[in-house]
Amino acid sequence: METVKLGMLGLGTVGSGVLEMIENNENKIRNIIGRELSVKTVVVRHPEKHQNAATITKLTTEFEEVLNDEEIQIVVELIGGIHPAKEYIEQLLRAHKNVVTANKDLIASYGPELAALAYENHCDLMYEASVAGGIPILRTIVNSFAADNILEVKGIVNGTTNYILTQMNQKHWAYEEALKKAQELGFAEADPTNDVTGKDAAYKMIILSYFAFGAQLKIDDFKTEGIDTLNAYDVSQAESLGYVIKLVGSAKVINGGVFVDVAPTLVPEDHPLATINNEFNAVMVTGKAVGDTLFYGPGAGGLPTANSVLSDITSEVKNLIMGTSGHAFNTYQSEYVPADPDNVRYPYYLSLTMPDVSGQMLKFTRIMADIKASFSQIVQAPIKDEGIAHVAVITHELSQSQLAELKKQLQQADSIKLNAAYKVLEN
Amino acid sequence: METVKLGMLGLGTVGSGVLEMIENNENKIRNIIGRELSVKTVVVRHPEKHQNAATITKLTTEFEEVLNDEEIQIVVELIGGIHPAKEYIEQLLRAHKNVVTANKDLIASYGPELAALAYENHCDLMYEASVAGGIPILRTIVNSFAADNILEVKGIVNGTTNYILTQMNQKHWAYEEALKKAQELGFAEADPTNDVTGKDAAYKMIILSYFAFGAQLKIDDFKTEGIDTLNAYDVSQAESLGYVIKLVGSAKVINGGVFVDVAPTLVPEDHPLATINNEFNAVMVTGKAVGDTLFYGPGAGGLPTANSVLSDITSEVKNLIMGTSGHAFNTYQSEYVPADPDNVRYPYYLSLTMPDVSGQMLKFTRIMADIKASFSQIVQAPIKDEGIAHVAVITHELSQSQLAELKKQLQQADSIKLNAAYKVLEN
Known part of the structure; x- marks a missing residue:
């Protein structure tokens, strides 16, 4: 049986998972693709740290040993970050090597550019593992929604923040406490900035929007709000109103435009x-024909992510066998038209503090009436600190323009402080 | 732009959905596959009943008009049932036409045989829509679990029974009442036998087992139990114990063998x-590497099922463009080895009635002790009719052999009646 030789850049938890899966599932892989897979060369910074892997594969510090090896047909990039991953991938594609990567930062920032380079060089660039680790969402959108009109794709696409929020919801912990626990257990990194500010989720929404709508967004095209300013008070207030706060990334077609955001969101329980x-x-894809579908699985972790990397590798091997490399992973292209803020309408949860004196609620309700907003639920919490009243409100639908106006007017009415304004999902 | 011409057999709700989606999503389809799709000829029994469709396509009663049309490269079979669908598909494959079907009865019964015929004739047979309507589960298993070792695939794969069970759970209706309502609303057919006896779900489990484990099962290889004997008493008893009764199809690797069944099952809430x-x-796929994943969507309906049919059509068009037809939809092949009944162990819910006189529970607990079974929960319901006590029990794990022995001994102890024995899922 023929062997397909692979190169790999980086050997962290995902890389080790890839080696482990190829070794453990040798028979099934042979059975399904009719080839053996062999990782010939792995480029690492410190070969001495990887003595176990060394028994089955060649370790080197020299990228050129992969780049210039004629036998290597597929290279798996797992070093992460934009540089030098981008330059490596460019060189590999120019050398007509097929590339598989799990690098969401890079794909979100330069995906279409790199895809074009792959196409010019008649080879493939695949990146299933870049979104939602173990959930095969990108290939599913490509293969199973080609003839449907996707109306919305939304979901929980960052495992670190979902872990923290689950602890905050279930144990009523403060954010700092939940973050610390997540770090101790390895669910959050020492520097969690990219996760907790929503940036990581935003990168994934860029890639999902590209597949769902063919639209090429940049990270500054939409609002990203993390969980680092989320308050335990709002978590429990949301709970008492029948909601769970989740960090939801959402991309939705609204009157021909696309509205994308990443933000803490009240989800009905x-x-x-x-x-x-x-x-x-979990990623929900709503198609005009198919309706609501949901894909759920582990969002990260060495082996789940390795499985997505291997789904790319086995797809690529099929392409090599059939001589069909050189077709873009996603071929759907469409101009990005942002949705008109007047048409983007959601109910909102507003968390306010105001002096506990008469006339304040009147002032607030006047502002709401002024922007033509109305209430669905309103709760003044019994807990007050030092003459401050906490008020939580769920509005009926507000357009983005109304919301902006509301924020402006509340800022001017300086006795009332808007601590949070979170979108509310409907069932 | 080139046009790919399709033929279609049958024009019910799914067929109409296919026509509607091709018409409505023309631009996106062109954008993604670089071809136009056109349904040239549809074979129906009564052309006069389909006047709307007639404006865009040719209707005929003659199968040969599709079979002998050189222009038609892909034929969609939507007449259902085994005969004459099987004979039609055989003739089409021999005429080197690629076939897409949603026919689960046929694929579950003759899938591998028809796949071999397709392979001999260098053409394709695809059937994504045969399992779980709008959920793209088969292609996902093929593409995204090729290198993982699937340990279990289980789920709710029949929409009719799930609708009935939801009503029984939420409204505490009896089975007959819930069935009648489902029929009125169009969620159950006038003759619901195939659905309510679990046969439809069993067909789907055969297909899922084939994709997940490469194993070719027949419907008599495993136990199928429907919801038609399910009691409102057991539904509410399960609820009070913290469970929801669902019709679950399950296929699991146990010590190298495969255990498959379809039965009412207690699912933790x-x-x-x-x-x-x-x-x-919903279908849960558990991979050794990836862990638990879940795929959720509409199980039936014209448009959702049409979307799955179209995912096959667009895949086939890609094959035609690249000249890669003639590779089986599922290439994983493995001998079916049934699991040893001594190794198949689950907790069970037992629903018993016995005369409300002393000594009966002693008799029952002696039988349990005799087969070395033990209890996890036990409830004697306060409601008694005419001197009959109802007892509900959740056991610790019982092997299939122990369960068979328990049933035998209870039958011999003729004062105690075992009304139901349902598997209990663990979290």
Whole structure:
């Protein structure tokens, strides 16, 4: 049986997972693709740290040993970050090597550019593992929604923040406490900035929007709000109103435009996304024909992510066998038209503090009436600190323009402080 | 732009959905596959009943008009049932036409045989729509689990029974009442036998087992139990014990063998499958590397099923463009080895009635002790009719052999009646 030789850049948890899966599932892989897979060369910074792997594969510090090896047909990039991963991938594609990567930062920032380079060089660039670790969402959108009109794709696409939020929801911990625990257990990194500010989720929404709508967005095209300013008060207030706060990334077609955002969101407790806990991810795809579908699985982790890398590798091997490399992973292209803010309408949860004196609620309700907003639920919490009243409100639908005006007017009415304004999902 | 011409057999709700989607999503389809799709000829029994469709396509009663049309490269079979669908598909494959079908009865019964015929004739047979309507589960297993070792595939794969069970759970209706309502609303057919006896779900489990384990099962290889004997008493008893009764199809690797069954099952109320309601379906795939993943969507319906048919059509068009037709939809092949009944162990819910006189529970607990079974929960219901006590028990794990022995001994102890024995899922 022929052997397909692979090169790999980086050997962290995902890389080790790839080696482990190729070794453990040798027979099934042979059975399905009719080839053996062999990782010939792995480029690492410190070969001495990887003595176990060294028994089955060649370790080197020299990228050129992969780049210039004629036998290597597929290279797996797992070093992460933009530089030098981008330059490596460019060189590999120019050398007509097929590339598989799990690098969401790079793909979100330069995906279409790198895809074009792959196409010019008649080779493939695949990146299933870049979104939602173990959930095969990108290939599913490509293969199974080609003839449907996707109306919305939304979900929980960052495991670290979902772990932290699950602890905050279930144990009523403060954010700092939940973050610390997540770090101790390895669910959050020492520097969690990219996760907790929503940036990581935003990168994934860029890639999902590209597949779902063919639209090429940049990270500054939409609002990203993390969980680092989320308050335990709002978590429990949301709970008492029948909601769970989740970090939801959402991309939705609204009157011909696309509205994308990443933000803490109130999810009704019987909504499918409310039940996604801990480090798990879930992506809901709503098609005009198919309706609501949901894909759930581990969002990260060495082996789950390695499985997505291997789904790319086995797809690529099929392409090599059939001589069909050189077709873009996603071929759907469409101009990005942002949705008109007047048409983007959601109910909002507003968390306010105001002096506990008469006339304040009147002032607030006047502002709401002024922007033509109305209430769905309103709760003045019994807990007051030092003459400050906490008020939580769920509005009926507000357009983005109304919301902006509301924020402006509340800022001017300086006795009332808007601590949070979170979107509310409907069932 | 080139046009790919299709033929279609049958024009019910799914066929109409296919025509509607091709018409509505013309631009996106062109954008993604670089071809136009056109349904040239549809074979129907009564052309006069389909006047709307007639404006865009040719209707005929003659199968040969599709079979002998050189222009038609792909034929969609939507007449259902085994005969004459099987004979039609055989003739089409021999005429080197690629076939897409949603026919689960046929694929579950003759899938591998028809796949071999397709292979001999260098053409394709695809059937994504045969399992779980709008959920793209088969292609996902093929593409995204090729290098993982699937340990279990289980789920709610029949929308009719799930709709009935949801009503029984939520409204505490009896089975007959819920069935009648489902029939009125169109969620159950006038003759619901195939659905309510579990046969439809069993067909789907055969297909899922073939994809997940490469194993070719027949319907008599495993036990199928429907919901037609399910009691409202057991539904509410399960609820009070913290479970929801669902019709679960399950196929699991146990010590190198495969155990498959379809049966009413107690699902813990916080298990992902417990939240799947009404006509929705969900399939959980557990991979050794990837862990638990879940795919959720509409289980039936014209447009969702049409979307799965179109995912096959667009895949086939790619094959035609690249000249890669003639590779089986599922290439994983493995001998079916049934699991040893001594190794198949689950907790069971037992629903018993016995005369309300002393000594009966002693008799029952002696039998349990005799087969070395033990209890996890036991409830004697306060409601008694005419001197009959109802007892509900959840056991610790019982092997299939122990369960068979328990049933035998209870039958001999003729004062105690075992009304139901349902598997209990663990979280």
